[in-house]
Amino acid sequence: MGLTAAGAVPALGFAPEAAAAGKDGTVGNGGTVGKGGATVGSGAAADASLVFDPTAYTEQTISIKDTTGTAHSVTYRFFKVASYVAAPVNAAYQSLNVSVPVSIDGTAVDASDAPILFANAVGGYMPSSVANATGISASGMGGGTSRQGLALAAGYVVVEPGARGRSLVDANGTYYGTAPAAIVDLKAAVRYLKFNKGRVPGDVERIVSSGVSAGGALSALLGASGDSPLYDPYLAEIGAADTSDAIFASGDWCPITDLEHADAAYEWCWGANPLASGATVDAPISADLKAQFTAYLAALKLRAKGYGTLTARNLDTYLLETFIQPSATKYLAALTDTARDTYLAANPFITWSVGKATFTWADFLTHVGARKKNAPSFDGFDLSTPECNLFGTGTTKARHFTLYSLRHEAGDSARLDADLPAKLHLMNPMYHLVDKVNPHRAKHWWIRLGTKDSDTSLSVAANLATRLTALGDDVDTAYYWDAGHGADLDPGDFVSWIGEVSGHQGFRSRSGSRGK
Template sequence: MKRRIFLTGTAATAASATAAWYYGGTQRAAAATGDPLTFPRDSCTTETRTVTTADGTDKTVTYRFWENVVYVADPVDPAHQCLNVQEPIEIDGRAVDASHAPVFFSIPLGGFLSGTPTGGTNPGGGFPGPTPTATPTAGGPLPPGAGDQGDNSALALAAGYIVVTSGARGRENVKDGTYYGKAPAALVDLKAALRYVHRNRGVLPGNPDRIITNGGSAGGNFSSMMGASVGSPLFDPYLREIGAAEASDAVFASAVFCPIIDLGNADKAYEWMFGSAELDGELVDRAASKELAAQFAEYQAALGLHGVGRFGRVTAANYDRYLLENYVRPAATSHLRALPEADRTAYLAANPFIEWSGDQASFSWDGYIAHIGRSRPVPAFDDKALSEPEPGYFGDETHNARHFTDFGLRYATGDRTARVDGDIPHKVMLTNPMTYLQQRNPRRARHWWLRIGTSDTTHSLTAITNLALKTQNLGDDVNLKMYWDGGHGANEDPGDLIRWMGDITGYTAG
């Protein structure tokens, strides 16, 4: 039986000792060294599991397993500020030395909610799972993976990678009426976990110079943040407060699925894309939608992003064409080509907005938007009722949810001069990967795996595409693909992710 001790302060003098008892032998071993930030190398179990790989092959993996290792010296909540480590030692009966393998850093968090490394908001220890058949609550938790084929962390383990799965605090965490997991708590925790991995180089198995983060939805926000904000001093005060290791938080690559990012501009982007679409059979407030879409045009122009090839600058006026030509139509074409002829004929008959000619799919932007519809109100993120996940993310110790844009606050109150609370702009800036990419952060990750479904209506496609455009413009290695008719959480080519990781790291299990 694990003894549960809950900490509400970040400066408790007995924090490391209570964290040690919380997890029994594993964390006691760390405490025995006199340093709560030393990885308990000798306190592990040996486990075996069968992983079904992307090609349908079953692999039997034997691995060392460290569970619920607290990664900070002064935890606020050790139930969430902990990580698991898996080190493969045998794959299909063949011994594997993964002591210097790349580290697959899994972020099993959704909806900006808290999570543990063994469950949390997206159980299964890895994101994402197989393509959902329907989009869940906008920005909320994703359906758990149904089997290992879609579980990226399981596939990484079967490929011989070290798998680190990190928990973190979240927006719903509350104790005695005080909320302690609001922004930027989850990001701070995840950075602390990265620091812990770096600090324990040579003790915790794996090569910290080759960390690949992985997350989707809110976890996609966090994965992109881990890659974009490496080395930012803006997080240092928060990290000191929880006793994070004095070490690097560098990552080598970031795998990002359907990210809920750029929240300060998310309402604008959503109306640019979905302003003409109906919600529950009706159009949303047209005046508000048009005002936000006009603000997106200004924002996009200020980014100054250039498209791939000879496309030139990507603006609100030509973004639909850029998406259609480079991602959306190619996704439809690939999907339709892969169907048996009878199924393709039936699909086209059911979707007459698609023209199929010369083995290519063609359709208009308006036809595509009518096909997918919209799933959020206006404003889509900073909503009037404060019922979406994002206002909850930007709550504070005494407020469960707060408006985080002036537009959202003014729309809700009718006061055209209202302004958000004074701490909000800093937190919105702090939690946006574009902040650090616009500053050309030289310490950022240089490899990006970006995926989203074309029927994912939780965010505008411009959010992930701007992330791709900016990193491409900076000269990074960027692999962006969209899945036709894929919903929120789609992951249709997990085998390609594993091959990509091998290509960029040069690693094969030996």
């Protein structure tokens, strides 16, 4: 990988502007006035700290393999932004990197109007930092190329933001990365890009987020909650730019979300499955939580074409026929005849007829096997789960965020802390899609999940996709057969999809062809 310091910057097809404006079109020594009257930035120094410098880059050349294994030589400019907010709590996490292709296999690239892949690397709601990165994160899981690498080789701009996370604690013992810090930071990073429209490379109106697990949840939340005023006080506090944080599209892999209902959903889905040790979970607790899911699903009033209103009684059939059996069918159809016969012989619960796989829900659960988590899976009674830490506050490391777990430990009269309902709304995309339908949400969605992923219920991603479809959004959802948590089996298709929904051609064919 070559690394060359940049001097004068040749034209990339984008024209730096003299100043970047906020929503009200103002910028300058007085700062900008945000929604609700909050002042974001104060004076020329604060404004300058949010201005992207198009001359501050290093130029690098990297070899990137596409999904066919073909290597491509990509020369790109790598920009490091010290902080995307004017008043960072910890700039090591509130910073971002921008990678802009300038040539691919010797052919010049103009990325001035290219879509922007906004790829967060959050896992487990932990802190994520890009401050020490010296280039794009091009290596993916299993030795393959990351979505970022494929996107760069497709001619897209790639932004990799950092964000605060639940484990961060200052010298006074105060936790400063708990909810809603991570989503606030990602929104601030989006605002930074939009604040610098015409200065930062790429089309800031075509930002496509991506993330896996907790990062997938945050990507979904970023897509669902665009421009929600609920976040404004938090954004003002860290000096975020006063502009839109709505994004164009959202890519979400195995999102660990809808946390206040996740324990109930988990028992509905995996309640009958044993733990890896062979032991079973506490049956009364599992039954209590499963009953809660029945009530929750009824309250959602989700509807799906051909199924009517989804309930706890027909949701398994809906999941099977809409997501899981098609996943098995696609997997088996791609095998050779010999390999397919071998797989079917080892898995006789599958009926293979006329090129389609069918099976029962009970047999599918047996096929998946051990569940990964005990009950409750997210709001653990002993407060040891990551999600309890996520909802910690001040010097309190972890808190219960469901009445069920709280009252199990503290008695039937216990009440959730007063701030928790609002924070749960801030962390749940479903709130912005069901309770308060957000017209500024992303309208294009890519949702993926492995069928053997028992990190959360298979219903979580399905509920998200079903609600978005009902709202009229463009939703591309698929489950990967026999895949576990974090799987991404069609990254080239995702990158091609970005080109399709954004209307950008570029070099997208280099990432791999889009399967139909």
